[in-house]
Amino acid sequence: MTQDAKLLEVRDIGRTFGGLAALSGVSLTINRGEIYALIGPNGAGKTTLFNILTGIYKPDSGNFRLEGVEMAGKKPSELAKSGISRTFQNIRLFANMSAIENVMVGRHCRTRASVLGAILGNSNTRAEEKSIAEMAKHLLDYVGLSRHAHMLARNLSYGDQRRLEIARALATEPKLLALDEPAAGMNPLETDSLKRLLETIRRDGVTLLLIEHDVKLVMGICDRLAVLNFGKKIAEGEPSQVCSDPLVIEAYLGAS
Amino acid sequence: MKKHLKLAAYAALLLLLPFATGLALGKTWVRILDFALLYVMLALGLNIVVGFAGLLDLGYVAFFAVGAYCYALLASPHFGLHLPFWMILPIGAFSAGIFGMLLGAPTLRLRGDYLAIVTLGFGEIIRIFLNNLDTPYNVTGGPQGIDLIDPIRLGPVSLNQPPGHAVYSYYFLFLLFALATAFVSTRLQHSRIGRAWAAIREDEIAAEAMGIDTRNVKLLAFAMGASFGGLSGGLFAGFEGFVSPESFTLTESIMILSMVVLGGMGHIRGVVFGALLLAILPEALRYVGPLEQSLFGKIVVDPSGLRMLLFGFSLILVMLLRPAGLWPSPTRKRELLAHGETAKHENTDIYDAGR
Amino acid sequence: MDIFLQQLINGIVLGSIYSLVALGYTLVYGIMGLINFAHGDIVMVGAMVTLTVARLLSDSGLPGPLVLGIGMLTAIPACMAVGYLIERIAYRPLRNAPRLAPLITAIGVSILLQNLAMMIWGREYLSFPQILPTRTMAVGGASISAIQLLIVASSTIMMAGLSSLIRKTRLGNAMRATAQNPEVATLMGVNVNTIISITFVLGSALAAVAGMMVSAYYGIAHYDMGFILGLKAFTAAVLGGIGNIEGAMLGGLLLGIIESMGAGYLGTLTGGVMGSNYQDVFAFFVLILVLIFRPSGLLGERVGERP
Ligand SMILES: Nc1ncnc2c1ncn2[C@@H]1O[C@H](COP(=O)(O)OP(=O)(O)OP(=O)(O)O)[C@@H](O)[C@H]1O
Numbered sequence A: 001m002t003q004d005a006k007l008l009e010v011r012d013i014g015r016t017f018g019g020l021a022a023l024s025g026v027s028l029t030i031n032r033g034e035i036y037a038l039i040g041p042n043g044a045g046k047t048t049l050f051n052i053l054t055g056i057y058k059p060d061s062g063n064f065r066l067e068g069v070e071m072a073g074k075k076p077s078e079l080a081k082s083g084i085s086r087t088f089q090n091i092r093l094f095a096n097m098s099a100i101e102n103v104m105v106g107r108h109c110r111t112r113a114s115v116l117g118a119i120l121g122n123s124n125t126r127a128e129e130k131s132i133a134e135m136a137k138h139l140l141d142y143v144g145l146s147r148h149a150h151m152l153a154r155n156l157s158y159g160d161q162r163r164l165e166i167a168r169a170l171a172t173e174p175k176l177l178a179l180d181e182p183a184a185g186m187n188p189l190e191t192d193s194l195k196r197l198l199e200t201i202r203r204d205g206v207t208l209l210l211i212e213h214d215v216k217l218v219m220g221i222c223d224r225l226a227v228l229n230f231g232k233k234i235a236e237g238e239p240s241q242v243c244s245d246p247l248v249i250e251a252y253l254g255a256s
Numbered sequence B: 001m002k003k004h005l006k007l008a009a010y011a012a013l014l015l016l017l018p019f020a021t022g023l024a025l026g027k028t029w030v031r032i033l034d035f036a037l038l039y040v041m042l043a044l045g046l047n048i049v050v051g052f053a054g055l056l057d058l059g060y061v062a063f064f065a066v067g068a069y070c071y072a073l074l075a076s077p078h079f080g081l082h083l084p085f086w087m088i089l090p091i092g093a094f095s096a097g098i099f100g101m102l103l104g105a106p107t108l109r110l111r112g113d114y115l116a117i118v119t120l121g122f123g124e125i126i127r128i129f130l131n132n133l134d135t136p137y138n139v140t141g142g143p144q145g146i147d148l149i150d151p152i153r154l155g156p157v158s159l160n161q162p163p164g165h166a167v168y169s170y171y172f173l174f175l176l177f178a179l180a181t182a183f184v185s186t187r188l189q190h191s192r193i194g195r196a197w198a199a200i201r202e203d204e205i206a207a208e209a210m211g212i213d214t215r216n217v218k219l220l221a222f223a224m225g226a227s228f229g230g231l232s233g234g235l236f237a238g239f240e241g242f243v244s245p246e247s248f249t250l251t252e253s254i255m256i257l258s259m260v261v262l263g264g265m266g267h268i269r270g271v272v273f274g275a276l277l278l279a280i281l282p283e284a285l286r287y288v289g290p291l292e293q294s295l296f297g298k299i300v301v302d303p304s305g306l307r308m309l310l311f312g313f314s315l316i317l318v319m320l321l322r323p324a325g326l327w328p329s330p331t332r333k334r335e336l337l338a339h340g341e342t343a344k345h346e347n348t349d350i351y352d353a354g355r
Numbered sequence C: 001m002d003i004f005l006q007q008l009i010n011g012i013v014l015g016s017i018y019s020l021v022a023l024g025y026t027l028v029y030g031i032m033g034l035i036n037f038a039h040g041d042i043v044m045v046g047a048m049v050t051l052t053v054a055r056l057l058s059d060s061g062l063p064g065p066l067v068l069g070i071g072m073l074t075a076i077p078a079c080m081a082v083g084y085l086i087e088r089i090a091y092r093p094l095r096n097a098p099r100l101a102p103l104i105t106a107i108g109v110s111i112l113l114q115n116l117a118m119m120i121w122g123r124e125y126l127s128f129p130q131i132l133p134t135r136t137m138a139v140g141g142a143s144i145s146a147i148q149l150l151i152v153a154s155s156t157i158m159m160a161g162l163s164s165l166i167r168k169t170r171l172g173n174a175m176r177a178t179a180q181n182p183e184v185a186t187l188m189g190v191n192v193n194t195i196i197s198i199t200f201v202l203g204s205a206l207a208a209v210a211g212m213m214v215s216a217y218y219g220i221a222h223y224d225m226g227f228i229l230g231l232k233a234f235t236a237a238v239l240g241g242i243g244n245i246e247g248a249m250l251g252g253l254l255l256g257i258i259e260s261m262g263a264g265y266l267g268t269l270t271g272g273v274m275g276s277n278y279q280d281v282f283a284f285f286v287l288i289l290v291l292i293f294r295p296s297g298l299l300g301e302r303v304g305e306r307p
């Protein structure tokens, strides 16, 4: 029996901020294993959608399901536990913790050591602690940061901070990894290696949802994409289709 | 090898300290050492809340009071109960923990400032209740407090024996507990829970988004910190043999907070250092009164006011000049270089009122 | 005597004082998202200064209200200076620091003010000279004293003045803009530092007046009187919706009435078990209940969730 191909179904999501409709009636479906991109001019509502999908905002209307299970209304930590993890547009690392500690925090929801275990330091706890550290090391390696493992997050370069956020999000073992403008502020070289990283992540079985302004990156990497404008979805499909959509062209030209 | 030597030296120092102090300065100063050790425990407890999890608790002494009154009620002629201390201490710690959770619960959804105010109020409220719960039933003994509390007894031996040397036996008991507290703090800090606390302190929203149930983890910090306070309270009651609301004033909370801040929030050695410093230094101010008397022929500045002024100044100066304390942890020291950055991440408004 | 009416009157008087102090919290919070822990102690400074002046002039033969007025006019600039200094020294350098930092310096400032006051004015309760007429007016079975009338009237005037200052003047516009978004305000040419200073100074002036009222009304002043008063006024501000000007006024009045009704009836309700010695506890429970059930307060809008 094959698994259901649909990983995430978003239905009719709406959200207003003091009269401004940041999102209205947005629906989309993301399939298992694909890279799905979300583009649109500034203020189109992309980040707002992310905030809803990760529980930071509650939608005013609509709902969404992960693997068929209703998710709207859950807390961010519950959503992370269910398998949606994210990075932030304005990087939000734990600035005064080392890179490896940042990633270790990501393991929190997949581990269970209690206060008592921590104090007694019994063999289960020690084994778990060891596995956390190993996994964190592995993930730093995976995103290419192992040489900075013990640097404070705040002291990393911008590009490295973005990678660290990805490693931290991966540590929660997400089914869906949502990246909010991961290439922002990167030079072409860094963007290129980011692209390879994203492809590796996909190959390793994680579905990706990607907000990105770098059109070249988006078109080169995603399987399908949706375009938001003024909180509404104005187009969806494969890159080549969407590119030639007159509505999309107008939105971008009109906005710039 | 060298490490062992160092350890042995420390152990010898800690073992001989009270006797040397007693010989050189007299028993009053051994008593001051005992209190310094109690303060170490209190400061380490508050450090869990303020230093590890970044939650400002301004009424910490209330938990100390809960522990102390638990002990006083369960081991004194007041109700005629005389439970052994190994039963009462956990009861006191547990009750304090429960109080901690009850207090934290309504505010943890909100910004840290609210917690600060609520704990500030709570510290006072506890005192008002302690002062007034002598009518209609005499529960707390009112302003007079509770007297004739049983000393701590190890088996058949009371720590008050031999008479007049209690300060020595309590020194070793408190030393044991203080070391245990430091040990537990260290273990917690380097655990999954400790990392979750640090994450919340750094960026609460990111912590929640990374799968940490911030509400529970914060409550846990609160309960843990409070139960340390309750434990020290029990020890205090057994040591003093007497409790009254006088001992649990806001001043005391401020003093403990100053110890944590001055020493270095979140850094265990720094906090221990801060506790010892502020427990012992103000004692030296006792000599200021007589000194003023002999110099000017009258008291010009009230010494206890001077002590508080010192705390006030140290809180402000440390925050302005050395926000990571006098003895910061090695990692926090590096962060001093670039301080403004965290603020940009402090978008706690999302959790503001009206969510 | 009509207990209900009398307690209502007392509550309104008390509430007017709370409102004035609560305004100080709300103004500062609205502009910079900071709870100024030392605000209660500024009220204390106001009380102490007024009291000192009143004592000096009590034998001068000047009419009582005039003495009170002179006391107030001395207290206002003194408190303004204190407020200004506090902001400059303890808060401004930490504007971009982690949130815990200004909270801790605020505590430090509060301790400092209290102990300096203790050194200047001593640890004893100081009594306010009897300079106002003690005549009372009977209103339907209750009585109102001159000082009560004075308190309600002057706090009403001050609040009306503040309201129109904020709504109608350029300064008010700049304050509101800063409260909304300091960066945008800067872009629009507002000097945010100046606005913040002005806000502190305004709040301190209100605190000075409140201090004058408290010490004249209760007839005493003490170096740590600001602590409980500040706590209550903060509760009032939260009750009304912190950051909201009208909310602070409403919250203050409500809290004053709740407290005075509570003090009046608690003994009867609990059969004498709890008396007015628990009066200070009400504010705290009100605070907890508000935080649990309506953290945005009565008039607080759903505060924008904007990060
Ligand atoms: N918390 C909030 N309060 C008020 N308005 C908000 C809030 N969050 C978002 N908005 C508004 O909602 C709209 C959509 O914002 P959003 O951040 O989702 O855009 P975006 O597509 O991510 O833009 P960008 O490409 O600039 O990141 C904007 O007009 C924004 O101002």
Ligand SMILES: [Mg+2]
Pocket: A046, A047, A048, A089
């Ligand atoms: Mg965005």
